[in-house]
Amino acid sequence: MNDVAHRGAAIYIKPVLGAYDLVVVRLSNSVAWRCPRDLMLEQYDDHLGPNHLDVGPGTGWYLAHSKRAPDSMITLMDLNPHSLDSASAHLGTVAHRTVAADVLDPLPESIGPMDSIAANFLVHCLPGSWSEKGEAFRHLADRLTDDGVFFGGTILGRGVDHNLAGQGLMALYNKLGVFHNRDDDAPGLEATLRVAFQDVTVRVVGTVALFTARQPWR
Numbered sequence: 001m002n003d004v005a006h007r008g009a010a011i012y013i014k015p016v017l018g019a020y021d022l023v024v025v026r027l028s029n030s031v032a033w034r035c036p037r038d039l040m041l042e043q044y045d046d047h048l049g050p051n052h053l054d055v056g057p058g059t060g061w062y063l064a065h066s067k068r069a070p071d072s073m074i075t076l077m078d079l080n081p082h083s084l085d086s087a088s089a090h091l092g093t094v095a096h097r098t099v100a101a102d103v104l105d106p107l108p109e110s111i112g113p114m115d116s117i118a119a120n121f122l123v124h125c126l127p128g129s130w131s132e133k134g135e136a137f138r139h140l141a142d143r144l145t146d147d148g149v150f151f152g153g154t155i156l157g158r159g160v161d162h163n164l165a166g167q168g169l170m171a172l173y174n175k176l177g178v179f180h181n182r183d184d185d186a187p188g189l190e191a192t193l194r195v196a197f198q199d200v201t202v203r204v205v206g207t208v209a210l211f212t213a214r215q216p217w218r
């Protein structure tokens, strides 16, 4: 168990999650990070497979609004039970299950193999350098099918221009330990994904790196 990760994720209590979709998904994404939610929703629409794992779903806004196959099965994995409850409520009658686990630890045996795995706005929350964050990529690559896709977006701290709103939020969230991304850069993300996956794309929009990773190394 990673204490720093648990302390950071502890902010996602019910009132915070209640405001999350408006304040973070809608406003911060467009105004501070300059990567509107529709671009990330597009990734979900393009990549969601029939057996999907969502790591760090938060409120589950993207899953709830994405185009899913009618018979899809979604696994929600998060170390915070409030996030699991919130995402589960958002999904309603859509087939899903919840698993409480830390992506920095080896994943529970019950997870996988998955056709698609999303980690949206998770990587900037993970503590440590790229090699420590890369542990999570290796755990997820192990549970992806050979022709599956891992995708998501993450806010960068280096090599991008943060506007005033972004600078303020970066300072606040890093101070609170909710973000750990001051040193996160796009080349580092791509190189770290390539340790676990053979086929990687990284595209920077505003201050967010949107990534896909396929063909896990076995």
Ligand SMILES: C[S@@+](CC[C@H](N)C(=O)[O-])C[C@H]1O[C@@H](n2cnc3c(N)ncnc32)[C@H](O)[C@@H]1O
Residues within 6 Å of the ligand: 005, 009, 012, 025, 055, 056, 057, 058, 059, 060, 062, 077, 078, 079, 080, 083, 101, 102, 103, 104, 119, 120, 121, 122, 125, 126
């Ligand atoms: C910033 S929210 C992202 C929510 C949503 N995916 C989005 O794109 O808006 C981060 C989520 O990741 C979870 N989380 C943080 N660290 C984690 C870890 N080490 N393992 C699993 N979940 C984690 C938090 O509890 C929270 O639900």
